Amino acid sequence: MxxxxxxxxxxxxxxxxxxxxxxxxxxxxxxxxxxxxxxxxxxxxxxxxxxxxxxxxxxxxxxxxxxxxxxxxxxxxxNMTGRQPRGWWEQHRETLPAELLDLAELEHHATYVRVATMVHIPGLLQTREYAQVHFEAGIPRLSPPAVEHRVSFRIKRQGILYADEPTPLTAIIHEAALRIGLGDPDTARAQLQHLVDMSEREHITVLVIPFGVGPLPCSGQPIDYFGGSVPQLDTVQLDTDHGIDLLDAEAHLVHYRSVLDRFEGYALKPTASRDLIHGVTQSLER
Structure with missing residues (x-):
């Protein structure tokens, strides 16, 4: 061998x-x-x-x-064995960090995805314009070609939501993320409308945590939770200042499942969440 x-x-x-x-x-x-x-x-x-x-x-x-x-x-x-064909993300190996390829691979194989964000819209639900502003604001500053590579890669990752058998997604978003506008008002409004549109898809659940609810665990750290074919093969991804951390120890899985359950308990129901997003969108039109 x-x-x-x-x-x-x-x-x-x-x-x-x-x-x-x-x-x-x-x-x-x-x-x-x-x-x-x-x-x-x-x-x-x-x-x-x-x-x-x-x-x-x-x-x-x-x-x-x-x-x-x-x-x-x-x-x-x-079922994870053998020389399986490499996914579409491999064509980006020369232009993007390996950790981003790992993220796309996790999303591709996930049986479901749960995300929680406090100050920005989850990547799987971002518009191209919002994603571009997000990457342009990063530190260290990326070159225009690097920004374009990352934006295109993020949009392509969203393909799991449009597949014939789309991946179920639950996105828990704090109200702060709706009100911290990225880009000009048109970009912010378009992003919020896109969020509403996606929340109306059967396999996507968007839940908003309103101001005044808490205390919130994890200090606002974004969390992505990828369901495996069995619970032992779940994976947690954390965005940190030094990059992406992938966690799969049983203790970590139990902890972050509990954190996400806590967040869901704080959040408004889907219809009320959609109404809150509509309200924020309307406030941007004044």
Missing amino acids: AATTRPPTQRQRRLGAELRRLRERTDMSATEAGARFGSNQSRISNMEAGRYPVSADRVRAFAHLYSCADQELIDALA
């Missing part, structure tokens, strides 16, 4: 990480696991880092060796 010549995708890294978790739960070393398979510690480590392809049969063999009885998880891991 030859090592892959390309950097492992986020999905390959996650598969390897899950295999490592299964092994570590048995207190078995990589050296011992390699010996049981007639291999060595280096080969096991490379598999767990996503640098070597792993077959579905090998995943099932690992699960048996590690005494994993969760058949749904085993099947889900087996």
